[in-house]
Amino acid sequence: MSIPKAIVRPALPSDLRTVADIFTHYVRHTVATFEETPPTVADWERRLDDLTGRKLPFLVAESSGMVAGFACAAQWRPKPAYRYTVEDTVYLAPDATGRGLGAALLSALVAGSTRAGMRQMIAVIADTGSDASLALHRRFGFTEAGHLVGVGYKHGRWIGTFLLQRDLTPGQPE
Numbered sequence: 016m017s018i019p020k021a022i023v024r025p026a027l028p029s030d031l032r033t034v035a036d037i038f039t040h041y042v043r044h045t046v047a048t049f050e051e052t053p054p055t056v057a058d059w060e061r062r063l064d065d066l067t068g069r070k071l072p073f074l075v076a077e078s079s080g081m082v083a084g085f086a087c088a089a090q091w092r093p094k095p096a097y098r099y100t101v102e103d104t105v106y107l108a109p110d111a112t113g114r115g116l117g118a119a120l121l122s123a124l125v126a127g128s129t130r131a132g133m134r135q136m137i138a139v140i141a142d143t144g145s146d147a148s149l150a151l152h153r154r155f156g157f158t159e160a161g162h163l164v165g166v167g168y169k170h171g172r173w174i175g176t177f178l179l180q181r182d183l184t185p186g187q188p189e
Contacts, residue, residue, distance in 0.1 A: 020078075021076045021077060021078045021083065021114070021116050022076070022077045022078075023074055023075070023076050023077075023120055023123045024074065024075060024077065025072070025073065025074060025075075026063055026073045026074060026075045026085060026087075027075075028060060030075050030082050030085070031056050031059040031060055031063065032056055033075075033081070034059050034075070034085045035053065035054065035055065035056050035058075035059050037082075037084065037085065037107070038050075038053060038054065038085075038106055039053035040108075040109055041106055045143070046141050046143055046167070046170055046172070046174045047106075047141050047143060047148075048141070049141070049167040049169060049174070062087070062089075065089075066087055066088070066089060069131075070131045071087070071088045071089065071127075071133075072086070072087060072088050072124055072128060072131070073085070073088075074086045074087065074124060074127070076107075076111075076119055078111065078114070078116065082108075083108045083111035083114075083116055084105070084107035084108060084111055084116045084117065084120055085105075085106060085120070086104060086106075086120035086121065086123070086124045087103075087124070088101040088102070088124055088127070088128045088131075088133065088136065089101060089102055091135075091137050099132065099133055099135065100133065100134065100135040100136070100137060101133050101135075101136050101137070102136070102138070102139060103121065103124055103128075103136055103137070103138050105117055105121055105148075105151075107120075117148075117151050118151060118155075121151060121152070121155050124136075125155060125181065125183065128183055129185060134182070134183050134184060135180060135181070135183060136157075136181045136183055137160075137179070137180055138152045138178070138179040138180075138181075139176050139177075139178060140152065140176060140177045140179065141167070141174050141175075142164075142174060142176060142177060143174070149177060149179070152179050152181075153179075155181065156182075157179035157180060158179060158180060158181070160178045160179060160180040161177070161178040162175060162176075162177050162178070163175050163176045163177075163178065
């Protein structure tokens, strides 16, 4: 059985219910995000409006006509000097992993952030014991910038984070 090719495209307001559902799974059942309360569709609408207004990418991967994952790049920190640095977010529907969708989303996110004039992309990856997200980011040129131990507490345990960084200077490989 062949896996249908994914289409990566800008997110639309009509995609945000599925985006919210995908993220809610990770909030409730994993430590991949340190969020403890799932954002509402209205929260996602505000985020889409904010990122679109800043010309930053908010993308979805569509497979067989269904949204199977999303990615976005948001300002790393609120201080003005960080305005050219973004943090990436990539999440897939639980049944959509292992099909190359994360790579398709991250590739498009790096390209879109570069086109938007960003200079650095930061990945904050929970130290869950799984290497999948770390491996994906390393494949796209991210290098480890630090490891924070026990900085988050969720689902009854302390979790650390890995910080990875990628130069977005135009001309760098995607």
